[in-house]
Amino acid sequence: MGTWSSDTLKSATLRLHKAGVENPGYDTTKLFESCLGKRIYSLNKEEIDTIPGKIWSSFENLIKLREQRMPIAKIVNEKEFWGRSFHVNTEVLDPRPDTEVLIEEALSEEFGQFLDLGVGSGCLLVTLLVEKPAAYGVGSDISPSCIRVAGINIERFGLKDRCKLVTSDWFSEINCNFDLIISNPPYISKDEYETLQPEIRYFEPKIALTLEDDGLESYRKIASEVSKYLNHNGRLIIEIGFGKYHQVKRIFERTDLSLENEIPDLCGITRALVFRKV
Numbered sequence: 001m002g003t004w005s006s007d008t009l010k011s012a013t014l015r016l017h018k019a020g021v022e023n024p025g026y027d028t029t030k031l032f033e034s035c036l037g038k039r040i041y042s043l044n045k046e047e048i049d050t051i052p053g054k055i056w057s058s059f060e061n062l063i064k065l066r067e068q069r070m071p072i073a074k075i076v077n078e079k080e081f082w083g084r085s086f087h088v089n090t091e092v093l094d095p096r097p098d099t100e101v102l103i104e105e106a107l108s109e110e111f112g113q114f115l116d117l118g119v120g121s122g123c124l125l126v127t128l129l130v131e132k133p134a135a136y137g138v139g140s141d142i143s144p145s146c147i148r149v150a151g152i153n154i155e156r157f158g159l160k161d162r163c164k165l166v167t168s169d170w171f172s173e174i175n176c177n178f179d180l181i182i183s184n185p186p187y188i189s190k191d192e193y194e195t196l197q198p199e200i201r202y203f204e205p206k207i208a209l210t211l212e213d214d215g216l217e218s219y220r221k222i223a224s225e226v227s228k229y230l231n232h233n234g235r236l237i238i239e240i241g242f243g244k245y246h247q248v249k250r251i252f253e254r255t256d257l258s259l260e261n262e263i264p265d266l267c268g269i270t271r272a273l274v275f276r277k278v
């Protein structure tokens, strides 16, 4: 036996705890399992103690990244959304469980052509395409890196023939109409951004989170044009930030869309608004 042993796992957990990581034990296990390629519970102490040194070395490298507060998803380049695993990197926002409420709402009725405005990793676009095999999707983003990552995920799920990706500043390069427009835009204000935990502030792309404004500029931009791109009876499903319900509602009152539904997240807080073009 070399210098590596099951005690290494304990000391890694302690190091993560000292670095301020919220769930150090869970993260240690996740990172160790990603090096090992299997679940840790299938091994006894003796088996752990005979794991080859090169696995422990890669584990040590991952622990160092997590000590710097890099999120697990960014370290292993995978993040789960709606039961599927997506490729992610530091150029795209990691898909969030709260965003799944947008999918649930979207799937509640039929749609043909849809637009995912601010496609990021492609988690919304891909999920809707897989769940609605007759639908066609357009994914747009201002960031060419997001378009690249969304492309990787589209390939992964074999959806190339059923969608198109466009680099676009909101609607600038969009030239058709949709039954559904879905969007999770940046909605963190400049002040809120300064208070975010290191995992988000230093490892998520700034453009996915904030326009360094009051957290409402994305909604103003989208509201000013969205109606032109919706078919009659079409829906806009848009994620909103905590505490922004009244302000976002007011912005969309100036459009010809009518508010149809307010969707709570897992904590019961309004997380998305649904508007319809009547």
Ligand SMILES: C[S@@+](CC[C@H](N)C(=O)[O-])C[C@H]1O[C@@H](n2cnc3c(N)ncnc32)[C@H](O)[C@@H]1O
Binding pocket: 093, 094, 095, 096, 099, 117, 118, 119, 120, 121, 122, 123, 124, 140, 141, 142, 143, 146, 168, 169, 170, 184, 185, 186, 207, 208, 209
């Ligand atoms: C909160 S992220 C959402 C990503 C993904 N849809 C999701 O739900 O995980 C917002 C996305 O909007 C994109 N974005 C920011 N400003 C934009 C703009 N002016 N036009 C189009 N996309 C923009 C960002 O690059 C980012 O990918």
